[in-house]
Amino acid sequence: EVQLVQSGAEVKKPGESLKISCKGYGYSFTSYWIGWVRQMPGKGLEWMGFIYPGDSDTRNSPSFQGQVTISVDKSISTAYLQWSSLKASDSGIYYCGRRAIFGGGPFEMWGQGTMVTVSS
Amino acid sequence: QSALTQPASVSGSPGQSITISCTGTSSAFGDYNYVSWYQQHPGKAPKLIIYDVNNRPSGVSNRFSGSKSGNTASLSISGLQAEDEADYYCSSCNSISAVFGGGTKLTVL
Numbered sequence: 001e002v003q004l005v006q007s008g009a010e011v012k013k014p015g016e017s018l019k020i021s022c023k024g025y026g027y028s029f030t031s032y033w034i035g036w037v038r039q040m041p042g043k044g045l046e047w048m049g050f051i052y053p054g055d056s057d058t059r060n061s062p063s064f065q066g067q068v069t070i071s072v073d074k075s076i077s078t079a080y081l082q083w084s085s086l087k088a089s090d091s092g093i094y095y096c097g098r099r100a101i102f103g104g105g106p107f108e109m110w111g112q113g114t115m116v117t118v119s120s
Numbered sequence: 121q122s123a124l125t126q127p128a129s130v131s132g133s134p135g136q137s138i139t140i141s142c143t144g145t146s147s148a149f150g151d152y153n154y155v156s157w158y159q160q161h162p163g164k165a166p167k168l169i170i171y172d173v174n175n176r177p178s179g180v181s182n183r184f185s186g187s188k189s190g191n192t193a194s195l196s197i198s199g200l201q202a203e204d205e206a207d208y209y210c211s212s213c214n215s216i217s218a219v220f221g222g223g224t225k226l227t228v229l
Contacts, residue, residue, distance in 0.1 A: 035218065037166075044223040045158070045166065045209050059216050095165055103172035104154025104213045110165040 002026035004034075004096055004111035011117045012086050019082040020114045022096030029077035030054040033099035035107060036070060036081050040092040050099065051079055086118045124210050124221035131227040132200045140224045142193040142210030154214060155193040157186060160207045160223075170195060202228050 007021040022034060036048040049060040053072045060070065069082040081094060094114045097107030124144040132138040142155070157170035168177055170186040173193065183198045197204055205228040210221040 037220075044207075045160075045211075045220040047218040047220060050218075061217065097166075099213070100171065103175070104156065105215070106154075106156035106168055106171040106211065106213055107158070107166070108168050108171075108177065110167070113165055 002109065004098060004109060006094075006096060006111035006114045009115040009117070011119070013120055014086055014088055014118055016086050016118075017082070017084050018086055018116065019080050020094060020116070022079045022081075022111050024077045024079075024098070027098075030074050032101065033105065034072070034079040035097050035099055036068075036079075037095045037097060037107070038064075038092050039095065039113075043092075045095075048081070048094075053077075053079065086116075088118050088120075091116060091118045124212065124219055126208075126210060126221040126224045128222070129225045129227065131229055132197075133229045134200050134202065136200050137196060137198040138200060138226065139197075140195045140208055140210075140226070142195070142221050144191055144193075144212070144219075144221075153188070154212055155186070155188055156211045156213070157184075157195045158209045158211065160209065162206075166209065197226070200228055204228055 003025050005023050030053045033050045033052050035050045038046045048064045049070045051058045051070045053074045072079045096111040098109040099105040100108040124142050126142050153173050155173050158166040159169050160166045169180050169184050173188045174186040185196045187194050208224045
């Protein structure tokens with residue numbers, strides 16, 4: 001089955017580091033851009049960045065530049081979103097999505113989301 | 121890209137039709153016809169329901185349709201059903217970025 005499976009929920013303290021994952025199944029992982037989207041509690045969707053697993057080409061949202069790192073390990077079909085020092089305001093649900101090859105490249109498939117809670 | 125503006129909420133009765141607007145600057149929409157719409161039920165991941173203004177992915181009901189005029193894109197839902205109650209987001213993507221609207225909560229009365 002073609003799907004994206006994300007890592008499980010995380011509870012962290014401010015200042016801690018975190019790396020969450022998004023693994024692709026059932027398709028050529030290196031051929032599709034993967035994007036990350038944040039949803040803060042009760043709020044809307046915010047685009048964070050894209051990565052192309054084929055060559056690790058990355059595009060970052062100015063709103064998240066320097067706050068997170070997007071990476072990929074194509075040998076295991078997995079994309080990552082990483083924080084070096086979490087803040088309480090990083091709490092939310094993080095979704096990965098596969099961009100379509102057609103048209104404007106909308107997010108045609110999504111992972112189930114990873115809930116991140118940052119609290120002292 | 122600039123923000124895309126949606127109404128916070130819309131409502132309709134079963135069987136009726138509703139329209140959700142998404143207004144942005146020409147720079148927000150960028151590549152003019154790359155507007156997509158997503159449906160999100162509580163606790164669930166978003167689901168693509170319209171792409172490139174007015175195209176439906178396979179499996180999406182033909183009760184959902186999209187259009188665009190000037191700097192306003194619209195999502196229309198006909199024959200409202202209880203299962204349509206959800207949040208809806210417009211979006212525009214290009215090769216280097218993406219932007220989402222603030223979302224619209226649809227209530228089926």
